[in-house]
Amino acid sequence: MRQLRGLLPYALVALLVVVASVVAIVLSTTGTPGGPNAAATASPSAAASPSRQAVTDLSANGRLAYWRAEPNGDHLLWVANADNSRRRSVAKTDNPNAITKTRWSVDGNAVAYVEGGIRLVVVRIDGATTSYTLAPELRADSYRIVDHRFSPSGARIAATVQRQTGSQSDVYVGAANGTWTRITTVEDAIAADWLDEDELLVQTTGGVVSAVRATGTNQFRPLTGLQASSPVIGSDGRVHFLAGRVTQFAGATETFVFAAAANVWSMTADGTDVRREVTPPDQDSLRLDGTWPGGYLYHRGTAPAQLVIGSIPILLPSNAGLIERIAVAPDKRYAIGFAGTTIVRVDITPAGLAPSAVLLLGSIDGGDIWFPRVAPLARAAPTPRADAPAVRYAFALGGNIWTMGADGVASVLRTGASNAQTQRRFIIPLPPVTIDRGGKVTRLSALSSVLPAVAWSPDGSLVAAVALPASPQDPSILLSELNVRVVSLDGVLGQSIPGREVTWTKPGMFVLSNGTIRANDRARDEQAIELWAGTQKRTVTTVARIIGDARAQAPSVTKGITSVSNITASADGAFVAARVAFLGTTATPFLVLLRASDGAATQYVLGDRIADEAWSPARPLIGYTNTLGGQGILGTPQESKPVATVRDPASGGVIAEVDGRFAGWSPDGAWFYVATTGGLYARQLAGGTLVRVSGIGVPVSITKP
Known part of the structure; x- marks a missing residue:
């Protein structure tokens, strides 16, 4: 059984290059936050409204807000109907170049803007103004407000604060009494919108889209296991x-x-009813901005031009200049766009094309359009929860380690603690770490692992990792003679075994030997899979024997590189599995299942995308993912289809096949897990329907609750 403290004992990258980071701060638009821990202070703005006349006659169907220089030199913030009628000035500034991110509240009763990057000013349409200034320590540490979002009622505002240098970031909730509660520690949060008065819609630079409660600490609810960005609430x-x-x-x-x-x-x-909507013709460096009739609004890279994608070609008008931002009216008959210093109206044709634009106003310095939200937030109807294993899960997502109970509610176990070895172009030896149930990380710095994973002893008291020798013959991992090193949880080094891969079972450690190096083509020959019981070694089989079997369909050429990797074994040590590939040839890679007693191959599973191998903790059964498709006749692309497979290594027979990735086993081996785009599911080995555990469809490590 896997130990929770070793759920993901991956090597940590000690040096991360982070140019900038973000902080999401939630401010109350009422009250006066303060105190020593305040990230902002609220006070009446010096830029009070020139007119405190109540604006109660603005349209409920659309409202403009924009800055404009007047003939007398005043630079005023105006609010008006969508056609610029009934306009009123509600604020002014003496420094228009410092004003950014002018944005309406969701209810259309207030406008907020950023002043100098350090102050967020909220102006109600009757002219009442409140400002929130970043605390001196944040300003001194180069933090600046770069964006903000109102809650549905307008009572709260979420501000994204970016540090211009460094990497620290946090999420706080401000209370009316001046105290602050830190609600995230993930260090890369960006507030995208609000789901309701209690939850923010948040994305991270690591690709996690979550709902985050505005109370507590790290109350994340990841909505999907897909690597995701740019979440927007559509019409x-x-x-x-x-x-x-x-x-x-x-x-x-x-x-x-x-x-x-x-x-x-x-x-x-x-996070339910996940579905793919459209594939953009240009898929590189996209940012999603919103929905459009029959399509979506997006930006490409940092370019300012607003673009539209859909199932049919959709064009924005060319006579309006470069439209940088546009929003669609609730009736979907027209849209309001911002093109440089102008505001334009675009009439949407029934076919979804926008042939021309009409100028509404010129000489503005930034603004926003408000349209009411018509559709309620879509949520799935409650369904009775089927029985599922009472277990605890851990998984890596977006650069963090998460834990989750049987109820499917996830929380951050450790921030920034997931292994990034596979994300690096070059392997760097790093100390392995262990993580306990409370998120405490222990770095086993007595050795440095060259592989992203380590092997636990069956009793969980020792760790084995592949390391460089004390004096490596060559800086290249491929050319070096590697060793398997054993270390205790208190950091004491133990046994050293020559080898390049290791897995640990009850009878001992299965090790892939170094073999001999062919320096001219950097290949290794004479490798074997060995079983080490203490200091006693037994050769289970050789690589030559594995590829010499006709079922391996090895290439006939005598010169080539045979790569053996991902050695795994059943808990009782009766069977071993390994991936084999023939580099530099067109031969198909395979997963080979071996009987440990005599080294006989019981099954060859051909496939170039076999992954996620995991053995049942109860009896010799192996689960893995075999991805089908992806390349059709004459190289034409096809839809990839991952299939979670459970196989009996003794007979070679398939016990179960389910669409999705194989995601793990329950501690008693009675259930296995499948990860799909729709979430994480459990299925009894004996058969039956899939039971949805969570919307986060990723492979998991599982232990008792």
């Missing part, structure tokens, strides 16, 4: 987002999060 009340390879770019004033090789997906606010 249908669903959360739309990009799923792909998430990256970030730290600009001069704010951090942008992009998705490459991306598709647009949507889901309900509770």
Whole structure:
């Protein structure tokens, strides 16, 4: 059984290059936060409204807010109907160049803007003004407000604060009595919107889209296991987002999060009913901005031009200049866009095309359009929860380690503690770590592992890792003679065994030997899989024997590189599995299942995308993922289809196959888990229907509760 304190004992990257980070801070728009821990202070703004006349006659269907220089030299903030009628000035500034991010509240009763990057000013449409200034220590540490979002009622506002240098970031909730509660410690949170008065919609630069409660600490509710970015609430009340390879770019004033090789997906606010909506024709460096009739609004990279994607070509008008931002009216008959210093109206044709734009106003210096939200937030109907194993899970997502109970509610176990070895181009030897149930990390610095995973002893008291020798012959991992080193949890080094891979079972450690090096082509020959019981060694089989079997379909050429990796074994040590590939050839890689007693191969599973191997803790059964498709006739792309498979190594027969990734075993071996885009599911080994555990569809490590 896997020990929870070793759920993900991966090597940590000691040096992370982070150009910028963000802080999401939730401010109350009423009250006066203060005190020694305050990140902001509230006070009446010096830029009070020129007119305190109540504006009660603005349209409930659309409202403009914009800054404009007047003939007398005043620079005023105006609010008006969507056609610029009934306009009123509600604020003024003496430094227009310092004003950014002018934005309406969700209810249309207030406008907020950022002043100098250090002050957030909230102006109600009757002219009442309150400002929130970043605390001196944050200003001194180069933090600046880069964006903000109102809660649905307008009673709270979430501000994204970015540090111009360094990497620290946090999420706080401000109370009316001046105290602050730190609600996240993930250090890369960006407030995207509000789901309701109690939960924020948040994305991270690591690709996690979550709901975050405005109370407590790290009350995250990841909505999907997909690597995701740019969550927006669409006109249908669903959360739309990009799923792909998430990256970030730290600009001069704010951090942008992009998705490459991306598709647009949507889901309900509770992370259910996940579905793919559209594949953009240009999938590189995208940021999703909102929905459009028949499509989506997006930006590419840091370019200012607003773009539209959909199932049919959709064009924004060319006669309006470069439209940088546009929003669609609730009736979907027109949209209001901002193009440089102008505001334009775009009439939407029934076909979804926008042939021309009409100028509404010129000579503005930034603004926003408010439209009421018509559709309620989409949530799934409550369903009776089926029986599932009473266990505890741990998993890696977005650069953090998470834990989750049988109820499917996840929380951060350790921030920034997941292994990043696989994300690096070059392998760097790093000390392995262990993480206990409370999130405490212990670094086993007595050795440095060259692989991203380690092997636990069956009783959980020792760890084995592959390390460089004390004086490596060559800086290249491939050319060096590696050793398997054993270390206790208190950091005492033990046995050293020559080898390049290790897995630990009751009879002992299965080790892939170094063999001999062919320096001319950097290949290794004469490798074997060995069983070490203490200091006693027995050869289980050789690589030559494995590839010499006709079932291996090895290439006929005599010169080549045979790569053996991912050695795993059943808990009782009766069977061993290994991945084998023939580098530099077109031969198909395979997973081989071996009987440990005599080294005989019981099954060859051909496939170039076999992954996620895991053995049942109860009896010799192996689970793995075999991804089918992805390449069709003459290289034409096909839809990839991962299949979670459970196989009996003794007979070679398949026990179960379910669409999705194989995600793990229950501690008693009676259930196995499947990860899909729709979430994490459990299925009894004996058969039956899938039981949904969580919306986070990723492989998990599982232990008793």
